Amino acid sequence: MAPLLTRPQVLESRLRDIPAEPGCYLMRDGDDRILYVGKSKSLRSRVRSYFRSRHDLSPRIRLMTRQVCEIEFIVTDSEAEALALESNLIKNHQPHFNVLLKDDKKYPYLCITWSEAYPRIFITRRRRFRSPLDRFYGPYVDVGLLRRTLFLVKRVFPLRQRPRPLHPDRTCLNFSIGRCPGVCQEMITSQDYHRTLRKVAMVFQGRSDELQKLLEQQMERYAERLDFESAARVRDQLQGLDQLTADQKMSLPDSSVSRDVLALASDERVAAVQLFQMRAGKLVGRLGYTADASGLEPGVILQRVIEEHYSQVDSVEIPPELLVQHSLPQQDLLEEWLTEQRERKVQIHWPQRRQKADLIELVQRNAEFELLRAKQGQEQQALAMEDLAQLLELSGSPRRIEGYDISHIQGSDAVASQVVFIDGLPAKQHYRKYKIRSSSIQSGHSDDFMAMAEIMRRRFRRWARAKADGVDVGALRHKGGSALQTDGLNDWPDVVMIDGGKGQLSAVMEALRELDLHEDLNVCSLAKQREEVFLPGESQPLESEPDQLGVALLRRLRDEAHRFAVSFHRQQRGERMKRSRLSDIPGVGPKRVKDLLAHFHSIDAIQLASVDVLSKAPGVGPALARDIHGFFHPAEEAGQDDGSEEPRAHTA
Numbered sequence: 001m002a003p004l005l006t007r008p009q010v011l012e013s014r015l016r017d018i019p020a021e022p023g024c025y026l027m028r029d030g031d032d033r034i035l036y037v038g039k040s041k042s043l044r045s046r047v048r049s050y051f052r053s054r055h056d057l058s059p060r061i062r063l064m065t066r067q068v069c070e071i072e073f074i075v076t077d078s079e080a081e082a083l084a085l086e087s088n089l090i091k092n093h094q095p096h097f098n099v100l101l102k103d104d105k106k107y108p109y110l111c112i113t114w115s116e117a118y119p120r121i122f123i124t125r126r127r128r129f130r131s132p133l134d135r136f137y138g139p140y141v142d143v144g145l146l147r148r149t150l151f152l153v154k155r156v157f158p159l160r161q162r163p164r165p166l167h168p169d170r171t172c173l174n175f176s177i178g179r180c181p182g183v184c185q186e187m188i189t190s191q192d193y194h195r196t197l198r199k200v201a202m203v204f205q206g207r208s209d210e211l212q213k214l215l216e217q218q219m220e221r222y223a224e225r226l227d228f229e230s231a232a233r234v235r236d237q238l239q240g241l242d243q244l245t246a247d248q249k250m251s252l253p254d255s256s257v258s259r260d261v262l263a264l265a266s267d268e269r270v271a272a273v274q275l276f277q278m279r280a281g282k283l284v285g286r287l288g289y290t291a292d293a294s295g296l297e298p299g300v301i302l303q304r305v306i307e308e309h310y311s312q313v314d315s316v317e318i319p320p321e322l323l324v325q326h327s328l329p330q331q332d333l334l335e336e337w338l339t340e341q342r343e344r345k346v347q348i349h350w351p352q353r354r355q356k357a358d359l360i361e362l363v364q365r366n367a368e369f370e371l372l373r374a375k376q377g378q379e380q381q382a383l384a385m386e387d388l389a390q391l392l393e394l395s396g397s398p399r400r401i402e403g404y405d406i407s408h409i410q411g412s413d414a415v416a417s418q419v420v421f422i423d424g425l426p427a428k429q430h431y432r433k434y435k436i437r438s439s440s441i442q443s444g445h446s447d448d449f450m451a452m453a454e455i456m457r458r459r460f461r462r463w464a465r466a467k468a469d470g471v472d473v474g475a476l477r478h479k480g481g482s483a484l485q486t487d488g489l490n491d492w493p494d495v496v497m498i499d500g501g502k503g504q505l506s507a508v509m510e511a512l513r514e515l516d517l518h519e520d521l522n523v524c525s526l527a528k529q530r531e532e533v534f535l536p537g538e539s540q541p542l543e544s545e546p547d548q549l550g551v552a553l554l555r556r557l558r559d560e561a562h563r564f565a566v567s568f569h570r571q572q573r574g575e576r577m578k579r580s581r582l583s584d585i586p587g588v589g590p591k592r593v594k595d596l597l598a599h600f601h602s603i604d605a606i607q608l609a610s611v612d613v614l615s616k617a618p619g620v621g622p623a624l625a626r627d628i629h630g631f632f633h634p635a636e637e638a639g640q641d642d643g644s645e646e647p648r649a650h651t652a
Contacts, residue, residue, distance in 0.1 A: 024076070029067045315343065394494070402421075410446055
């Protein structure tokens, strides 16, 4: 499908169909991929603005409009509803041209699995919702403080201490000393355990003061009933809670107020945004973001931070007050949206004087330091790419660099990884994993050369077909990184790095010769032993130093490819080892496997069982019992089949 800009009549007709109502619009390319998601109180006028005067648009948006082949829209009742919908669509689809912000670190979260009868509480860096009931609290910048807090929480409140029971039929020492309520043996009801977890969640929601008041009231009730043992237990919890909230970085006189404070520092290209989380007058956390600042007002950047941050947190984590460094273009709308999210009033202030202005200034100073750090990192990466270009004798600094590695154990569960660095930084959205398909690579027989050649064929076969069809690959490779193509050929690498020595490099080049791409790609290999860089057709490595910036960049790429390949290999091996032999029997699913093992206690017992014994197991009929027995005793089943054929033939 051709872009709409090349079809003016179709474009005009499509724009006329868009209603002048609030809602969200989705722009798609020729491959039906979502390029951009936006919102507006008048969809028609907003979408028309992209195609009227393109000179007023930023280069990023002009690039996007050249690829738009279809426009979809979703009408909403209000602009506030459109804002919430936009945030959800961006989170689900991750459109390329909506990527304005990125975390400067991968912050950890605290997860509580509320969907389980006895919820687990643990620290994780992967925010994956297994159930809508599960909750993630955070993110937290200080990992050490988070671990210490969780350690103290498990000492203050009786919680399950182990993911799995230590003993199958009795409690462990943690129950005896009062640190665990006996979850493994159901010594506490699910409802009571949930009530305990709700108190714990208040600590991580910044509601320690509320929890303290609740515990004080509970202690008084126990004392009035002369239940001094329970009152003493609650007293110990209060003392532990004081210890949890004692170590804070900063406090304010108005300790009853919870607020978030946002400020930024920027130059012509980059903005560093800091978000300080104040709960009950104390600084409990700090988040940092970097944003593209080219052509954007500070208020616009802060507004985008607010939209993206608060669309990902629990409603109880939204404070009643936000302090911002600059005025926001849609402050009233944001207040309305946050109020709906929190279900209580939320106000946004732009302080100009006194204590709140001083707090803004403090956050801004922190943002300036983060901006300096970000700029230094960018300069270092630029120097590394220039050094690599000189080392490999490239015409310019490489923007997209790809690294490949193989992982297996003597040929079993062989996999490969493809990692991508863009502008010297990992671009994980472009990472790829491969399962080696070659039938000659199996357990007991490995061939890294063949595996690497297979991956190269699979990676560049689209480009090979395009070249065979007469497409000028030399012209495409200069446009590939800019995503101008609508046929999917937009992932051409400037450098391909192979983890290995001359053998792996030769196998890769042979595969590229078959694809007729050996003269188009810049390929090198990095040997592990001496960190030597090899080029195709060269018997000797390049003259380089292990600590020079270009080699260090290749080494980071190699280590990331190795890590990604090993992780995928472990995953595949783990899945294979988890599978039971019973799963290979037709008609035996995961639940039936679980029931059979619970009944017979081992696969050996199932193998030794007769058809009559198998048929008495729960959920196993005579036909399935014969199938299970035949799976473990194929020779006997074949003999029975041979004997049964003779009477039928005789009868005939």
